[in-house]
Amino acid sequence: SEHDDFDGSVYDYVVVGGGISGLVVANRLSEDRKTTVLVIERGYFDDKPEATVPWYANGLDTSVMTRPESAPNPELNNTTSLVAVAAVVGGGSVVNGMGYSRGSKADYDAWEELGNPGWGWDGLLPYFRKSTTFTPPSPEVASRWNITWDPSVYGDGPLRTHISDFQYPDLAVFWDALRHQPGLDLPPGANAGVGPGAFWSPLSIDARTMTRATARSAYYDPVNATRQNLRLVTGQTATEILFHPGKALRTKGVRIVSRSDNTVRSVYAKKDVILAAGAIQTPQLLQASGIGPASVLQAAGVKPFPNPDTISTNATYNATVWAEYLAHRTGPISTANGNTVAYYSLPQLHGPSTADAAASIATRLLAQNATAHLPPLYHTSPTLLKGYLAQRAILANRFASSTSAITAGPIPGNGVSPAILLKPLSRGTVTLNLTKNPLAGEGGGGLPTVQYHTLQNPLDGENILSIIRHARTFWASPEIVSALHPVVELSPGSAYQTDADLLAKLRGDRGLFWPSLAHPSGTCAMMPEEMGGCVDAEGLRVYGVGGLRVVDASVMPLIVGTALQATVYAVAEKAADLIRGGR
Ligand SMILES: Cc1cc2nc3c(=O)[nH]c(=O)nc-3n(C[C@H](O)[C@H](O)[C@H](O)COP(=O)(O)OP(=O)(O)OC[C@H]3O[C@@H](n4cnc5c(N)ncnc54)[C@H](O)[C@@H]3O)c2cc1C
Numbered sequence: 001s002e003h004d005d006f007d008g009s010v011y012d013y014v015v016v017g018g019g020i021s022g023l024v025v026a027n028r029l030s031e032d033r034k035t036t037v038l039v040i041e042r043g044y045f046d047d048k049p050e051a052t053v054p055w056y057a058n059g060l061d062t063s064v065m066t067r068p069e070s071a072p073n074p075e076l077n078n079t080t081s082l083v084a085v086a087a088v089v090g091g092g093s094v095v096n097g098m099g100y101s102r103g104s105k106a107d108y109d110a111w112e113e114l115g116n117p118g119w120g121w122d123g124l125l126p127y128f129r130k131s132t133t134f135t136p137p138s139p140e141v142a143s144r145w146n147i148t149w150d151p152s153v154y155g156d157g158p159l160r161t162h163i164s165d166f167q168y169p170d171l172a173v174f175w176d177a178l179r180h181q182p183g184l185d186l187p188p189g190a191n192a193g194v195g196p197g198a199f200w201s202p203l204s205i206d207a208r209t210m211t212r213a214t215a216r217s218a219y220y221d222p223v224n225a226t227r228q229n230l231r232l233v234t235g236q237t238a239t240e241i242l243f244h245p246g247k248a249l250r251t252k253g254v255r256i257v258s259r260s261d262n263t264v265r266s267v268y269a270k271k272d273v274i275l276a277a278g279a280i281q282t283p284q285l286l287q288a289s290g291i292g293p294a295s296v297l298q299a300a301g302v303k304p305f306p307n308p309d310t311i312s313t314n315a316t317y318n319a320t321v322w323a324e325y326l327a328h329r330t331g332p333i334s335t336a337n338g339n340t341v342a343y344y345s346l347p348q349l350h351g352p353s354t355a356d357a358a359a360s361i362a363t364r365l366l367a368q369n370a371t372a373h374l375p376p377l378y379h380t381s382p383t384l385l386k387g388y389l390a391q392r393a394i395l396a397n398r399f400a401s402s403t404s405a406i407t408a409g410p411i412p413g414n415g416v417s418p419a420i421l422l423k424p425l426s427r428g429t430v431t432l433n434l435t436k437n438p439l440a441g442e443g444g445g446g447l448p449t450v451q452y453h454t455l456q457n458p459l460d461g462e463n464i465l466s467i468i469r470h471a472r473t474f475w476a477s478p479e480i481v482s483a484l485h486p487v488v489e490l491s492p493g494s495a496y497q498t499d500a501d502l503l504a505k506l507r508g509d510r511g512l513f514w515p516s517l518a519h520p521s522g523t524c525a526m527m528p529e530e531m532g533g534c535v536d537a538e539g540l541r542v543y544g545v546g547g548l549r550v551v552d553a554s555v556m557p558l559i560v561g562t563a564l565q566a567t568v569y570a571v572a573e574k575a576a577d578l579i580r581g582g583r
Pocket of ligand 1: 060088095098277
């Protein structure tokens with residue numbers, strides 16, 4: 001087969017996962033033609049329209065995903081839910097909603113406060129720039145819609161981002177309402193690290209072709225033909241990290257299984273094995289390789305991203321708009337969820353008259369008996385608890401200030417208004433599924449057990465209710481009602497008003513309320529080891545193991561107040577620099 005030649009082969013670096021972080025790191029490391037890099041990817045290349053036409057980002061292409069169910073969640077009436085994980089060359093960038101957004105400065109400065117020098121906003125901005133190019137809309141569209149941006153926060157990097165010329169007409173009404181929101185800022189440009197507010201926010205679209213811009217189109221396709229020192233193999237699942245014999249743990253390579261015929265092969269790394277398998281599968285691979293419970297097993301913790309509203313109904317567009325896209329690359333098919341996002345801090349959510357409600361949440365958070373609202377893992381690990389308490393102090397500070405967002409209101413043109421909690425206090429876990437051999441099935445089909453523990457901390461419930469109530473107020477604002485008629489809430493529905501009724505509905509209805517919006521992170525956190533950290537800040541090296549690094553969304557020590565792809569690109573760019581620096 002085409003893969004016969006690589007069994008037993010040796011590279012400088014073996015990268016596990018050809019998703020966003022894996023392709024960025026592989027590209028940068030192979031810029032030096034003397035450095036050899038192998039990328040192992042579970043999925044395949046996907047060239048169908050769903051992977052390239054922007055409009056499809058409104059739906060979920062599950063044909064290129066693995067979809068484990070979560071464990072039954074005790075706080076959600078023991079119901080399970082989907083864990084959406086990409087399995088395709090390009091990873092999440094091929095299936096995601098294409099929003100390109102960075103958190104506020106305070107979100108990244110929190111990483112630095114957690115003991116990671118150089119990982120605050122100022123340390124990451126060069127990598128945000130290095131990874132992106134921004135193409136503005138046409139001057140006519142920009143002036144008609146009053147679209148503004150800050151060109152200084154983008155560079156001439158591989159990932160193309162764009163605000164398209166097509167804007168849903170109703171957005172004018174929404175912007176009118178946003179301008180009248182008390183206390184909501186309207187900063188001139190998104191992605192500049194400024195605090196919450198309403199923005200014109202780009203999508204990962206390549207304006208030259210009006211197609212989806214992905215880690216593959218940005219970091220792999222342009223260099224594939226010319227770099228003999230870079231190789232990507234598809235349909236191969238890494239199932240185990242291999243170590244040199246001896247007392248000091250040092251990686252030797254990776255064992256992989258072919259999805260098509262279950263052939264087992266081994267490949268070797270002279271320098272490092274680099275894990276980029278994403279925040280669900282990286283911890284699984286570490287655990288399957290028996291890497292120390294003190295650093296990794298205990299550090300497992302997926303942060304939920306609850307979404308107490310319905311998803312897109314997948315309205316089908318008619319033939320005319322498709323014809324327009326095919327002929328001119330314009331119209332609704334040329335864009336996805338739209339380019340307007342409003343971020344609110346907790347005080348802004350509560351409004352000026354009840355701003356002390358936010359301070360009260362912060363005070364009550366700090367007064368909590370932390371272990372009472374955390375999974376058992378934290379009860380027995382003083383280091384893990386120490387890390388959580390440090391995160392908690394930072395979150396209490398952010399709750400009481402207006403420096404970072406607790407919710408984002410994407411306002412797409414398809415009439416769906418998800419209510420999203422960006423700063424969860426509850427902590428989940430990713431652990432090996434002991435009843436399923438990770439080697440079994442279609443080439444390593446076994447997936448780990450994901451326990452979200454959504455709503456384990458009751459303050460998460462309070463914050464979600466505030467977010468829902470705020471969304472109701474927004475949709476009832478006079479600007480919207482007078483222009484668009486009263487908006488009817490389909491889900492959960494106006495019958496649900498009291499805290500108890502709303503919470504009971506959320507706990508029981510998995511179609512309505514999701515524990516995660518496909519943004520797992522923090523499952524192998526970058527923090528000092530004595531705070532339960534998994535990798536160091538100097539080189540993202542796994543504590544206690546030589547030659548092993550993690551570069552994907554697992555390393556985020558605290559989830560940032562927005563969707564993650566922009567941050568994953570920047571973190572991977574910085575990781576590549578640190579690795580090349582030889583540290
Ligand atoms: C449905 C969906 C919608 C999203 N919407 C948005 C959005 O609009 N905006 C935004 O900013 N972010 C969005 N995200 C999040 C964003 O795409 C992810 O945070 C990002 O892709 C994570 O990058 P990563 O490198 O950590 O992992 P991934 O991009 O997931 O890459 C991991 C890769 O590793 C491969 N892999 C896993 N295990 C193995 C193994 N054992 N062996 C070999 N290969 C393996 C996988 O197949 C995958 O290709 C969305 C994600 C999803 C799933």
